[in-house]
Amino acid sequence: MEHHETDADRWVDERLSALGPPGSWQPDAPAALAKLRLREAPPRHRWWLWATVSAAAAASVCVAVLLISTPPACANPRGCIAVPAAAVKTAGGQPDFKQSGSSAAPVTCELFSDFECPHCAAFYLDTLPRLSAEYIDTGKVRLLRRDAPVARHGHARMAALYADAAGEAGFYRPVAEKLYRTQAVWSANGDVESQVAAVVPAAAMEKVRAQVRNGSAADRMVTADETAARERHVDRTPMLICNGHTIGPNLSFPQIEAQIDPLVGQR
Amino acid sequence: MNAPSGAIDPVEIPADPFDFEAFFHAHYPRIARVIARVVGDHARAEDLAAEAFWKLWQTPRAQGENSGGWLYRTAVRMALNDLRSGRRRQRYESLADDPAPLPNPEEAHAAAEERKQVRHVLARLRGSQAELLILRSGGLTYDELAGALQLNPSSVGTLIARAQQAFRKEYLKHYGTP
Numbered sequence: 001m002e003h004h005e006t007d008a009d010r011w012v013d014e015r016l017s018a019l020g021p022p023g024s025w026q027p028d029a030p031a032a033l034a035k036l037r038l039r040e041a042p043p044r045h046r047w048w049l050w051a052t053v054s055a056a057a058a059a060s061v062c063v064a065v066l067l068i069s070t071p072p073a074c075a076n077p078r079g080c081i082a083v084p085a086a087a088v089k090t091a092g093g094q095p096d097f098k099q100s101g102s103s104a105a106p107v108t109c110e111l112f113s114d115f116e117c118p119h120c121a122a123f124y125l126d127t128l129p130r131l132s133a134e135y136i137d138t139g140k141v142r143l144l145r146r147d148a149p150v151a152r153h154g155h156a157r158m159a160a161l162y163a164d165a166a167g168e169a170g171f172y173r174p175v176a177e178k179l180y181r182t183q184a185v186w187s188a189n190g191d192v193e194s195q196v197a198a199v200v201p202a203a204a205m206e207k208v209r210a211q212v213r214n215g216s217a218a219d220r221m222v223t224a225d226e227t228a229a230r231e232r233h234v235d236r237t238p239m240l241i242c243n244g245h246t247i248g249p250n251l252s253f254p255q256i257e258a259q260i261d262p263l264v265g266q267r
Numbered sequence: 268m269n270a271p272s273g274a275i276d277p278v279e280i281p282a283d284p285f286d287f288e289a290f291f292h293a294h295y296p297r298i299a300r301v302i303a304r305v306v307g308d309h310a311r312a313e314d315l316a317a318e319a320f321w322k323l324w325q326t327p328r329a330q331g332e333n334s335g336g337w338l339y340r341t342a343v344r345m346a347l348n349d350l351r352s353g354r355r356r357q358r359y360e361s362l363a364d365d366p367a368p369l370p371n372p373e374e375a376h377a378a379a380e381e382r383k384q385v386r387h388v389l390a391r392l393r394g395s396q397a398e399l400l401i402l403r404s405g406g407l408t409y410d411e412l413a414g415a416l417q418l419n420p421s422s423v424g425t426l427i428a429r430a431q432q433a434f435r436k437e438y439l440k441h442y443g444t445p
Binding site for chain 2: 008009011012013015016017018019020025026027028029032033035036171174198199200201202203
């Protein structure tokens with residue numbers, strides 16, 4: 001019996017050896033690591049190009065933007081968007097990690113949301129996955145995520161800063177999802193950082209903390225989104241605006257679908 | 268602008284306990300080779316290996332003492348899923364995954380046929396048994412296998428024997444006595 005099992009072992013080993021000796025090929029580790037680094041870091045050069053252009057534009061428009069603005073509110077509704085101290089106009093640019101879908105999509109939608117707004121959490125967790133599956137992943141819609149922190153939500157802007165800083169480090173999506181899922185916790189205790197740290201590796205978290213404490217990139221992104229919200233007269237969150245048409249705040253998927261389909265069909 | 272003052276408590280930034288880059292260099296070649304033996308396509312193996320490392324990087328709880336085990340387990344599962352998907356099966360046969368030049372077309376064809384059969388059988392085995400056989404034939408020790416597949420080290424030998432029996436039975440069922 002024992003001899004038979006040994007033969008069986010050898011027979012199986014011989015079959016598996018047909019796949020080739022384990023050490024017969026040398027993979028290109030440096031190239032693979034370089035690709036991972038590219039994947040980890042968003043293309044900063046685009047961000048800096050955008051920042052330079054938008055900063056120049058901001059000087060000429062920020063005063064007008066502040067003058068025409070009206071206080072928006074969460075669809076909850078509980079407040080309005082904080083007036084940015086130094087507004088930076090967005091020139092249509094968003095960092096890659098806040099975009100989804102093809103740039104060739106016939107419809108571009110902007111989603112204005114507040115991490116501390118319960119309706120935004122419901123939209124992000126329940127409606128957005130379906131919107132992604134049926135419109136974004138299929139090339140019909142390109143989605144730009146924009147922060148519109150409501151002033152009365154005391155931790156909403158901090159949450160947006162953490163999310164954007166995490167995005168700079170390559171972790172926007174997991175952080176955004178975590179913040180929406182744990183909204184009740186951090187909005188009560190104010191500890192946004194712990195929630196972010198739960199989904200960001202330690203080394204990257206160090207960069208995120210530094211960015212939130214001292215960096216200006218995340219703040220510029222949030223400020224630019226706040227300015228965009230004012231320009232588009234966003235007075236509720238979550239607000240979806242597609243090809244310049246206000247689809248509406250806090251809509252169900254069928255309602256969104258009914259309004260987006262004609263826009264898709266126009267192209 | 269800085270973050271609102273007082274909103275963030277100053278904290279000690281601990282030294283990073285997980286050196287991803289060192290870990291990558293230590294494990295990537297072996298991981299990619301294990302995957303390549305399953306999928307039979309070096310480029311695809313590199314893609315899947317990189318994906319496994321990306322998952323590790325995005326999973327903080329997997330980073331630490333048992334990262335190696337987590338990574339091998341993830342990698343072999345991804346390789347088996349890829350194999351089972353069958354999407355690239357056509358490519359397997361056209362790409363050169365031969366470990367060494369073969370002397371004539373008949374032997375080359377026989378070797379390719381053998382690889383195809385082995386992969387077909389692996390794809391039909393129970394996941395845990397296929398993972399065990401692949402990692403073992405990839406050169407992992409019993410301790411490494413126990414760590415990677417979260418097994419009791421004392422039962423690894425028994426489980427390997429069962430996996431081999433299952434492989435042999437499945438192989439003979441499809442291809443008869445070799």
